[in-house]
Each structure stands twice: as C-alpha cells, then as structure tokens.
Amino acid sequence: MTDNNPDKGYVAILGWSLNAIDAIDRFDRRYIIVAPEWAEEYARENDIPFISWNFERINDRSFEIAQRLKDEGVDVAVPLFEETVEWAGAINSVLLDNPRLMGQALLFRDKALMKRRAQLGGIRVGIFEEAHDKSDVIHFLRRVNQALLKLDGDPNDPIHLKAFDKAGCLGHRVVRTADDVDNIPDEEFPALMESHLDGWEFAVEAFIKDRKIQFLNISEYVTLGYSVFVPATPDLEKWRPRVTEEIEKLIETFDIDFGFIHPEYFVTNDGKMYFGEVAYRPPGFQAFELIERAYGFNAYQAMVMMFDPKTTQQEMDAFFPKPVADAKGHAGCFGVYPKRRVISELAIPDETENHPYFEFHELPSPMENKVPKRTAFGTHWGLLHFFGDDPYQLRDLLKKQEELDFYV
Amino acid sequence: MHAVTAPGDIDPLEEKLTHALHALEQARPFAKMRHQGALLDLSARLLQREGGLERLHALATRMDRAGLFAGTDWDTPAALLPGLVRHTLEQGAKQTVVLEILSQLRMLALAKGEAEHPNLTAQQARHFLTQVLALNLARIFAAASEAERVRLGGMAPVVDHLFHFLLDEIGYQQILGNLIEEVWRILAQRPIQLDHVKSMITQISIVMSQGGVDLGENRLGADRLVSALFGPTQGCLDDPGLAAYRQRLDAMDRTSLQQEAYGFARAMHDTGLVSDYHAVLVRWLLGNEQGELLPDALGLSSTGVDVLRSYQQLVHHLIEEAIHPRTAQTLYGLAMMLERCILYAPPIAPALWRQLALRVSANTGTLLGNTLGRDLAPEQQLLAGVISLLGLPLGVGQGNNPTCQAARALSMWSYNDPDYLLHIIAHAARFDGLVMHFEGAPLHSARLLAAHPSPSVLDTDPVSILLVPHLDAIYNEMGRLCAHRGEDPHRWINPEFHGWWVGRAFVIAVDVASGKLINFDAFLRQFYASYHPYYNGNQPLIHPQPAGIAVTDSRAQFVGWHAITIIRVALDQENVMRVYFFNPNNDSGQDWGNGVVVSTQGQGERYGESSLPFEQLASRLYIFHDDPTEELDEFDVPGEEIQRARELAVNSWAVNRLSPKS
Structure with a gap:
C-alpha cells in the first residue's frame, strides 16, 4: 500500500468496484470501502479496508453509517454507483455538517426533479413529463406529435422513456407507436418521458472543486449505447466554450461545491444545446478508463481529490493535464451485442483484430447458443478497446464495428 | 491537423503492449486479472510478427513480475510439468497457448540467469526446458501436424518458432539422446526433404566435438549419423573440406578410389543421408574417366547396374547437370530411380532427355531461386528434384501446405505414372501453367491462379514448389464445380484429378x-x-x-x-x-x-x-x-x-x- 499523506483527507468509497479500489489503493489518501457484505471476505483476504453495509433505500439507519464513518475519522464519502449517490449525500451532510448536500443528492437521483431544477435554472431542456401508467405515455406521444403538426397516419416522432433512478441506458426505451407502449411492463412506472431531439448527443465529465471546473472532458458518442471515444473530434471540441458555460450553469443551479458530474447534452441542427440529464458518479462504458488511456491520469484518483476537503488548488493544477492538447491519442470503446439469435463461438473479425488502433477485447465466450432477447437498450456483452492518433479514423472505425459479427 | 500529439514513430502495437504491461505492473494484486487478458491479446499479435518472439523474450521477466501469471497455475513455475506443455500448446484456448509461450520465454530467462525467481533456480529452469524440448522433438523436426494446424491457426508457426528459439538458446547437448533416436526414425521413412534433419545432425556433431557429452548407448547411432554426413570414408574422415578432398582424390590409386566408393555407398544406403563429399567423388569419377566405379559409388544391385549400363550416357548427363555438393542428396534418389527400373518404360528416358534440355520460364526461375537459393541454375535444381521424386515416390511431403491433395498426387504419379509426371513438370516449368480436364472441360491453372493467387509452398522439394500451386488451383476449381451437388466432391474429383486407375x-x-x-x-x-x-x-x-x-x-x-x-x-x-x-x-x-x-x-x-x-x-x-x-x-x-x-x-x-x- 502507498504511504498515506497525513495532510490529506480520509475518504469512504461507497460501492464495490475493483478498478476503483485498485486506483484508490495506489493513491495517497487513506480510504475505506463501504460495500455489501458479500464483498467482505474478498476485502479481508486482500487487505482492503472495509465496512460492510447494505445500500437499500435510505432509512432511519442511514444516520448510523454516517456516525460510524464520522467516528472512524472519515472526512468525506464518494459514491461509485447511482444507487449510492443519495447515501453519499446523506453521509456527507453529516460529515461536512451541510444539510443542503442531502437535498442536492436527491435531485441527482430523480430524473424528473433534475429536469425541473435545470429548467428553473434557465437551462434549455426538451419537453418532458412524468408518466405513471401507459395512458400517460399514449397521451404524451400524441401531444408531442400534434405539436409537431403531424397528421393521423404520419409516422410518429419517437419519445423516450427513462426510469427515474437508473443509470445510463438501463430502462431506457424509445417509443414510437401504441404497440411500443403496450410492451412496457407495468413495473417500469413511474418513468420520465422526453421528446426526441434530433442532433448530436455527447457526454461531459467535469471534475469540480470549489465551484470551479478543474478538468473537463467531452466524450463523443459515435452511436448511443454502442460506442464512445475521448477526446472528441475537433468538430465537437469546437463547442468546448459553450459546454463550459453550460457546466457553470449546472454548478450554479445544482449548487455544486465539489465532486464529479457526468451530464449528457444534445446539440441540435440549429446549433442549440439541450441538457439531457446529469449523474453525480463515474459514468458507464468505462469512460474513466478511456480518460486514463488518453490522458494518463487516473480519473478515480481525480474524483477522490475533488471530494477530499483537504485538497489544494496547487495539487490539482499539478495533477490535471491540459485538455485535448496533452492527450497522447484518442481512446474509444465499442459495446458488442450479438447480432444473431443463435451463436456458437466468439470470433473477432480479422479486420478488427488486425487494425493498428485495436487494443483488446473483454468479450466472453458464449456459454449457451441462444441469445436472450434484448429489451429496451439492454446491456452489451463486453467492450472492444481502441486507441489511435486520428479521431476521425477512430470514429469511423467504431462506426464500422456496428456492421460486424463478433459471435458466429 | 489536430492538436493531439502523435506517438511519433513508436510502433502502435508496441505502444499498446507497453501500455498494457505498465497497467498490469501498476495494478494491485487483487486487480491483476483485469489486465492480463489485454496483455495476452497484444502478445498474441506481436508473436505473429517477425521478431515478436525475441521482443517478448526480452519482456518475459518483466511480465512475470508484473503479475501476468498471477492467479494461474503458471504462477508457481516450480510446480509446472514439462509433460503438459505439449497438450497445452495443442489443445489450449488461444489465450492459454500465448500464456504457455510466455511462460516458456520466462523460463528461458531464468535458465540463462537473466532473471531470478524465488522458487526456481536457473538449473531447475534449464532442466525444465530440456525436458520440454525432448518431449516435443517431433515438432522441432517438421511443421505442425494436421491436429495442430487446425487447432492453432495463425499460432502454429509461432509455436514452431518458439521451439527452435528454445533449442538454439538451451543447446542440443541436453536432449541429444532423444534427438538421435528421432533422427533415425525420420530417416527410416527416407524423405526427400532432409534440411531439418541435416541441421539437427550438424548440431549433434557440434555438441559432440565440444566433448564432455555422455551419450551412453546412443553414441554409436550418433557417430553413424555424423560420419555419414561429414566423413563417411577414409579419405574424408577428418572432414577436410571439399577442395582438399578433391585434391586427395587426384592422388589416390584405384583401390583407394574403390574403397571410397564403397564407403559412400554403404553410408548412403545405411542412413539415407548423402555426404557432400559423395557428390565430389561421383563428379570426379566421371571427370577422370573412372565411370566404371559409378555402380560401386551408387551402391547398385545387379538390377541397378543393368539399368545404368543400358542408359549410361543419360545417367552421366543427369549427374553432370544435377549432382553437385549442394544437391548431393539427389544421389540417393538417382540410385533408387535406377533400382526401380522405370527407365525401361519406353517414355521415361526420352522424357528425361527433354528435362535435361529444358529451359525454364522466367517465373519458374524466380520461384525456384527464391525458395532454393541461386547457387545453381533453376534448371539444375529442378532436375535434381525430379530425380529425387522419381527415386523416392513416397518421400514427398506437403511441407507447409495445408492441403495434402497435391503432395499425394505427385507421389502417386511418381509411383505409378512417372511419364505423366515428367510431362506436367516440363509443361508447368516452361509455360507457367497446367491444363487438366474435368468432365470434358479444360481447366487452366494459369487463369485460375491469376484470379486467386496462392502463397508459395515452403519446406518442400523443387517439384512440389513448382507444381503444387497449379495443382491446388485446379483441385480447388474442381471442388467449386461440384460444390452444389450435395455429395462429397471427391467422388468426381479423385478419378479426374489422379488418373484413370482410380476406382470408379x-x-x-x-x-x-x-x-x-x-x-x-x-x-x-x-x-x-x-x-x-x-x-x-x-x-x-x-x-x-x-x-x-x-x-x-x-x-x-x-x-x-x-x-x-x-x-x-x-x-x-x-x-x-x-x-x-x-x-x-x-x-x-x-x-x-x-x-x-x-x-x-x-x-x-x-x-x-x-x-x-x-x-x-x-x-x-x-x-x-x-x-x-x-x-x-x-x-x-x-x-x-x-x-x-x-x-x-x-x-x-x-x-x-x-x-x-x-
């Protein structure tokens, strides 16, 4: 274990992620992992400081864990997963003696509240509404398309349906017709409905300390749910000043003193930026790993630094590279979904395997031949990693992967 | 263009490998697993490149320390079993094969004292590798068997390369006993292509000449192999060099010359190996009007002598053109060709005269020169190959060619239809193409190859190098023509491809x-x-x-x-x-x-x-x-x-x- 720096804080990490623990163990802050009891034995065997805790809904006992961490001498709690964001808010409101943090966390956890707050803060958002059952969805779909002056029989513009409190693409559905509505299971309600925005969707990773953006990365989606790469192409990086302004609005609106946020935006064809949603935790699709590959700094360590009240500006200035200019190349990954219903083996196509940008894959060999049917956006089977100099070539390469079969 | 700094002239694959290795090194023990797969993937790709194995050998110790083997059986090298290596390389999943290769390279670094391991001494590592080599001799002698070729795909040449690399590094001394038995086993099949075997024997002789080797009961067998190749007779016992030996011949009386002839013939028929000195003697005999010693020098039976006497002028011309120290092995083919009596079949002698007069096309010249070297004219190389194939119809091997049909056909024609074989050799060598008929329609190999060029065939004899691409092209086309018939295509291909005698x-x-x-x-x-x-x-x-x-x-x-x-x-x-x-x-x-x-x-x-x-x-x-x-x-x-x-x-x-x- 690295010697801890006594001048720095003691952090509690909420959630179990080996990548995160590995990175933080190598960092100079003292830490303790707070995670469910199934991880306890593994943690003990590997000398990982550990407190066992089951993150269910916030309840009376939440104060108990906050007090326990306070007694332990912990300065701040860092959430790793969507489900632990409200816990971090609750715990930090105790540790930092700032009740506002609890309310802030709840904003991040509820997509409808989040949108409303953004709208109140003067941030441009699409049309949205909450749905409590299928009839709400039908109604919203009809109203949106009426507003678009569609006649009966014209193909509908789609709407999006998202669970209130799930990360990323989990529970995200695209709805076009009444049949689509029929296919939504009742347990997915309540949910958030949004109008569809035609345009360029991308994500931002912003490291924030003292209400200031310390490092801002733009992740370019090639195709939502399939592929992403960092840093973005110059075409998208051109928007960086506007993006920075928007993030500053979020900092004001959501009253963010410190931490890490991961918002998604749309740029529409007429050049307007729309806010999609924001999360207060590491993004999916291994975006942290991509940032590390491109820039060489570890994003989990950076995140810990953002939360730690004892971090100095000097330390951060030394830690972060210059965005885009300091990147060693562009790192991207592609999520593979089997394309056939029946498969027998994993076969990386030669054109992928032999491409100089290709790094490695994390695709498992199939355990059974039948591919389960995807609902909503579903989860990919594993990621392919790429790294190279030219963002356009990388983008086209990631796009190209969509045509290929990785399971035959 | 773009502000991102380019990695410059660092090779992208090297950069990725270095990055993956660095990530593994940094990872805490509990997180090693996540980085191992990437490093293995990248190593597999580097291994398939020229110089990749050597590069990874240099990195193997670092990979070991970084934790590449953590959580696997390979993490405790002292407990590894040499007997399992072969099975892993033949049957393992691709990543396991790569892991095994890297483990061998790591062992090699330990054996050479380039690195240390807490649980394994250099001596133990060396012993382990020695056993691995001894247990995989078959692999060292020849290209992969079907089993391995199918299983390993692109990794098959890598595994071959690994064994040769280990052998060069570990040295032959340790595995001599097994090596000698293996050489004898291969020689008993009298293959035409003996380059692998000869290089093994050369290594054996180097080790033996360094002394201090206890070969035990294998001593005699080893001596015979080495002497057959480097000094089978009184006149060249001390391996004096070809020029010196030629001078000695000038000074010999007839009895000594006869002894030389007997000695060479005995060694040749005993082992199937032909010494370069043997070629010097035979050429010297013909150049110095001592042709009557030729039957002794070839070790012919009365049958062979009969054929030689009947076709003396032809045989002398064949020797003049085709037998040189570089092609000495052809002498054995020549002797066996005479013994087979095929010269008594009317078309053979004239066909060989055609072969002697043949001038190959520019393409054929380039093809043969590229694979066999340019010390001799391509016509001479080809003629030597023709003689060897006619003498040893069952000595032809498929080399690195994954399809066995062409080698089988060449063998069958040499055995059963040698004048047809001579016909297609002459045709292909002069016109860069063959024509065979399938169900009445002509198939032109030149046109087929123009549409689908095939890679060169390596590790095989001159005739195969010339003909196999044409034969494969025609065979594949026949297969294509029957592909839709819903039955095994060999039903129609075999009789048309091989000859009238194939049962209908x-x-x-x-x-x-x-x-x-x-x-x-x-x-x-x-x-x-x-x-x-x-x-x-x-x-x-x-x-x-x-x-x-x-x-x-x-x-x-x-x-x-x-x-x-x-x-x-x-x-x-x-x-x-x-x-x-x-x-x-x-x-x-x-x-x-x-x-x-x-x-x-x-x-x-x-x-x-x-x-x-x-x-x-x-x-x-x-x-x-x-x-x-x-x-x-x-x-x-x-x-x-x-x-x-x-x-x-x-x-x-x-x-x-x-x-x-x-």
Whole structure:
C-alpha cells in the first residue's frame, strides 16, 4: 500500500468496484470501502479496508453509517454507483455538517426533479413529463406529435422513456407507436418521458472543486449505447466554450461545491444545446478508463481529490493535464451485442483484430447458443478497446464495428 | 491537423503492449486479472510478427513480475510439468497457448540467469526446458501436424518458432539422446526433404566435438549419423573440406578410389543421408574417366547396374547437370530411380532427355531461386528434384501446405505414372501453367491462379514448389464445380484429378449433409471384400488408390479429414494383415489414440510407407474407391471383424456421428 499523506483527507468509497479500489489503493489518501457484505471476505483476504453495509433505500439507519464513518475519522464519502449517490449525500451532510448536500443528492437521483431544477435554472431542456401508467405515455406521444403538426397516419416522432433512478441506458426505451407502449411492463412506472431531439448527443465529465471546473472532458458518442471515444473530434471540441458555460450553469443551479458530474447534452441542427440529464458518479462504458488511456491520469484518483476537503488548488493544477492538447491519442470503446439469435463461438473479425488502433477485447465466450432477447437498450456483452492518433479514423472505425459479427 | 500529439514513430502495437504491461505492473494484486487478458491479446499479435518472439523474450521477466501469471497455475513455475506443455500448446484456448509461450520465454530467462525467481533456480529452469524440448522433438523436426494446424491457426508457426528459439538458446547437448533416436526414425521413412534433419545432425556433431557429452548407448547411432554426413570414408574422415578432398582424390590409386566408393555407398544406403563429399567423388569419377566405379559409388544391385549400363550416357548427363555438393542428396534418389527400373518404360528416358534440355520460364526461375537459393541454375535444381521424386515416390511431403491433395498426387504419379509426371513438370516449368480436364472441360491453372493467387509452398522439394500451386488451383476449381451437388466432391474429383486407375465406385461412410455415419457396416464390409486378400480372392491391390481418413489425435478425438494413398495390403512378419499406405504428411509416425499408432518401420514397411493392421485402418477410413465391375463376395467377411473395426471408429472420430442409419 502507498504511504498515506497525513495532510490529506480520509475518504469512504461507497460501492464495490475493483478498478476503483485498485486506483484508490495506489493513491495517497487513506480510504475505506463501504460495500455489501458479500464483498467482505474478498476485502479481508486482500487487505482492503472495509465496512460492510447494505445500500437499500435510505432509512432511519442511514444516520448510523454516517456516525460510524464520522467516528472512524472519515472526512468525506464518494459514491461509485447511482444507487449510492443519495447515501453519499446523506453521509456527507453529516460529515461536512451541510444539510443542503442531502437535498442536492436527491435531485441527482430523480430524473424528473433534475429536469425541473435545470429548467428553473434557465437551462434549455426538451419537453418532458412524468408518466405513471401507459395512458400517460399514449397521451404524451400524441401531444408531442400534434405539436409537431403531424397528421393521423404520419409516422410518429419517437419519445423516450427513462426510469427515474437508473443509470445510463438501463430502462431506457424509445417509443414510437401504441404497440411500443403496450410492451412496457407495468413495473417500469413511474418513468420520465422526453421528446426526441434530433442532433448530436455527447457526454461531459467535469471534475469540480470549489465551484470551479478543474478538468473537463467531452466524450463523443459515435452511436448511443454502442460506442464512445475521448477526446472528441475537433468538430465537437469546437463547442468546448459553450459546454463550459453550460457546466457553470449546472454548478450554479445544482449548487455544486465539489465532486464529479457526468451530464449528457444534445446539440441540435440549429446549433442549440439541450441538457439531457446529469449523474453525480463515474459514468458507464468505462469512460474513466478511456480518460486514463488518453490522458494518463487516473480519473478515480481525480474524483477522490475533488471530494477530499483537504485538497489544494496547487495539487490539482499539478495533477490535471491540459485538455485535448496533452492527450497522447484518442481512446474509444465499442459495446458488442450479438447480432444473431443463435451463436456458437466468439470470433473477432480479422479486420478488427488486425487494425493498428485495436487494443483488446473483454468479450466472453458464449456459454449457451441462444441469445436472450434484448429489451429496451439492454446491456452489451463486453467492450472492444481502441486507441489511435486520428479521431476521425477512430470514429469511423467504431462506426464500422456496428456492421460486424463478433459471435458466429 | 489536430492538436493531439502523435506517438511519433513508436510502433502502435508496441505502444499498446507497453501500455498494457505498465497497467498490469501498476495494478494491485487483487486487480491483476483485469489486465492480463489485454496483455495476452497484444502478445498474441506481436508473436505473429517477425521478431515478436525475441521482443517478448526480452519482456518475459518483466511480465512475470508484473503479475501476468498471477492467479494461474503458471504462477508457481516450480510446480509446472514439462509433460503438459505439449497438450497445452495443442489443445489450449488461444489465450492459454500465448500464456504457455510466455511462460516458456520466462523460463528461458531464468535458465540463462537473466532473471531470478524465488522458487526456481536457473538449473531447475534449464532442466525444465530440456525436458520440454525432448518431449516435443517431433515438432522441432517438421511443421505442425494436421491436429495442430487446425487447432492453432495463425499460432502454429509461432509455436514452431518458439521451439527452435528454445533449442538454439538451451543447446542440443541436453536432449541429444532423444534427438538421435528421432533422427533415425525420420530417416527410416527416407524423405526427400532432409534440411531439418541435416541441421539437427550438424548440431549433434557440434555438441559432440565440444566433448564432455555422455551419450551412453546412443553414441554409436550418433557417430553413424555424423560420419555419414561429414566423413563417411577414409579419405574424408577428418572432414577436410571439399577442395582438399578433391585434391586427395587426384592422388589416390584405384583401390583407394574403390574403397571410397564403397564407403559412400554403404553410408548412403545405411542412413539415407548423402555426404557432400559423395557428390565430389561421383563428379570426379566421371571427370577422370573412372565411370566404371559409378555402380560401386551408387551402391547398385545387379538390377541397378543393368539399368545404368543400358542408359549410361543419360545417367552421366543427369549427374553432370544435377549432382553437385549442394544437391548431393539427389544421389540417393538417382540410385533408387535406377533400382526401380522405370527407365525401361519406353517414355521415361526420352522424357528425361527433354528435362535435361529444358529451359525454364522466367517465373519458374524466380520461384525456384527464391525458395532454393541461386547457387545453381533453376534448371539444375529442378532436375535434381525430379530425380529425387522419381527415386523416392513416397518421400514427398506437403511441407507447409495445408492441403495434402497435391503432395499425394505427385507421389502417386511418381509411383505409378512417372511419364505423366515428367510431362506436367516440363509443361508447368516452361509455360507457367497446367491444363487438366474435368468432365470434358479444360481447366487452366494459369487463369485460375491469376484470379486467386496462392502463397508459395515452403519446406518442400523443387517439384512440389513448382507444381503444387497449379495443382491446388485446379483441385480447388474442381471442388467449386461440384460444390452444389450435395455429395462429397471427391467422388468426381479423385478419378479426374489422379488418373484413370482410380476406382470408379466411390464409397463413403458419412452422410455429407448431416455428418452422420450412414450404412457403416456395409461400408466396412465392402472395404474388406474389395481390399482384404482373405476375402477378395487373394487379389493384391494393383494400382495405388486414393482414400480418405478421419484423423484423430492421441486422445482419439476427431481432428479433420485427410487424404492418403492405399498402396498395398499384405501380411507382416508376424502374420498380421496390414494396410501399407502413403501419408503426405511430413512425418507419418502418428498416434491416433485408442492404441492406433501408425507404424513406419519394423512391420514390413518399405521406405516411406506407413502401416496399420487392416481393422485399425478400416476404423479410420471414411472414403475409398472401388472397381464397380468386380463382383464382391461380401458374405465371406466375418461379422466380428466388421464389429471390431466399427467399435474402434465409434469410440473415436465417429463418437458423435451415430444415427438410425449408421
């Protein structure tokens, strides 16, 4: 274990992620992992400081864990997963003696509240509404398309349906017709409905300390749910000043003193930026790993630094590279979904395997031949990693992967 | 263009590998697993590049320390078993094969003292590698077997390279005993292509000359190999060099010359190896009007002498053109060609005169020069190859060519139809193409190759280098023409491709659509009734017949379909009825599992033949040809013989192929 720096804080990490623990163990802050009891034995065997805790809904006992961490001498709690964001808010409101943090966390956890707050803060958002059952969805779909002056029989513009409190693409559905509505299971309600925005969707990773953006990365989606790469192409990086302004609005609106946020935006064809949603935790699709590959700094360590009240500006200035200019190349990954219903083996196509940008894959060999049917956006089977100099070539390469079969 | 700094001239793959290695090094022990796969993936790709193995050898210790083996059996090198290496390399998943290769490289670094390991001394590491090499000699001698080729794909050459690399680094001394036995086993099959074997013997001799090696009972065998190659006679016992030996010949009296001739001939027929000095002697004899010693120098029997006397001028011309120290091995082919008496067939001698006068095309010249070197004219290389192939029809091997059909055809023509072989050689060498007919329509190899060029064939003889691309192109085209017929294409290809003597009845044990056995008992019964002398009226096989076998590995598991030639069926010295056959694989001694071990010597085999007891061969057979005009008496074949062959089949390759129609 690295010697801890006594001048720095003691952090509690909420959630179990080996990548995160590995990175933080190598960092100079003292830490303790707070995670469910199934991880306890593994943690003990590997000398990982550990407190066992089951993150269910916030309840009376939440104060108990906050007090326990306070007694332990912990300065701040860092959430790793969507489900632990409200816990971090609750715990930090105790540790930092700032009740506002609890309310802030709840904003991040509820997509409808989040949108409303953004709208109140003067941030441009699409049309949205909450749905409590299928009839709400039908109604919203009809109203949106009426507003678009569609006649009966014209193909509908789609709407999006998202669970209130799930990360990323989990529970995200695209709805076009009444049949689509029929296919939504009742347990997915309540949910958030949004109008569809035609345009360029991308994500931002912003490291924030003292209400200031310390490092801002733009992740370019090639195709939502399939592929992403960092840093973005110059075409998208051109928007960086506007993006920075928007993030500053979020900092004001959501009253963010410190931490890490991961918002998604749309740029529409007429050049307007729309806010999609924001999360207060590491993004999916291994975006942290991509940032590390491109820039060489570890994003989990950076995140810990953002939360730690004892971090100095000097330390951060030394830690972060210059965005885009300091990147060693562009790192991207592609999520593979089997394309056939029946498969027998994993076969990386030669054109992928032999491409100089290709790094490695994390695709498992199939355990059974039948591919389960995807609902909503579903989860990919594993990621392919790429790294190279030219963002356009990388983008086209990631796009190209969509045509290929990785399971035959 | 873009502000991102380019990695400059660092190779992208090297950069990625270095990054993955760095990530693994940094990771805490509990997180190593996540980074191992990426490093193995990247190593696999680097291994397949020129110089990749050497590069990874330099990195192997660092990879070991970084934790590449953490959480696997390879993490405790002291507990690794040399006997498992082969199985891993042949049967492992790709990542496991790469892990094994990197483990060997790590062992090598330990053995050489370039690195240290808490649980393994340099001496232990060296001992481990020695055993691995000794246990994988077959691999060192020849290219991969079908089993490995199919299994490993792009990694097969890497595994070959690994073994040679280890051998160079560890040295031959440790594994000499096994090596010597292996050399003798290979030589007993009298292959045409002996470069591997000769380089092994050279290594053996270097080690022996350094002294201090205890070879035990192998001493005699090793001495014979080394002397046969470097000093088989009194005159060159001290390996004086070719020029010095030539001078000595000038000073010898006739008795000494005769002794030299006897000595060379004995060594040649004893081992199948020809010394470069032997070529010097033969050329000297003809150049100094001592041609009457030629029969002694070739070690000819009265039959061979008869042929030599009948075609003296032709043979002298063949020697003048084709026999040089560089092609000394051709002398053995020449001797065997004379013994086969094929010169008495009317077309052969004139065809050889055509071969002597032949001027090859520019393309053929380039092709032969690129693969065989340019010390000799391409015409001379080709002629030497022709003589060797005519003398040793069963000595041809498929080299690195994954398809065995062409090698089998060359062998069959040399054996059975040598004037046709000479015809197509001359044609291809001059016109860069062959024409064969399929169901009345001509197929032009030149046009087919123009559309689908094929890679050069390596590690094989000059005739194969010339002809195999053309033959493969035609064979593939025939396959394409029958692809839609829903039956095994060999039904139509084999007779048209090989010759009129291939039986027109085509018997197959497998239903092509389902891959299941079909009418297997009837298949076996027909094979017995047609080929087994006890049940076919004691009729010996007249012409070599193509056949298809299901190759199995040493665990009796199915590997793939393979082409062989059935040459004859006869009793061995222990009164076991055996099928003697030709396998175009480079080394025919193979273990097919469940006790089915192909024999290449000691069971009545002639040079180059493989053999199995009749029922064992029948158990691996899935295609044979038969003459439909013969009336077979299938009821003579005892049911228990069929049953035994059937059981051997369904317990090996056919285990998952049973159906109601089987």
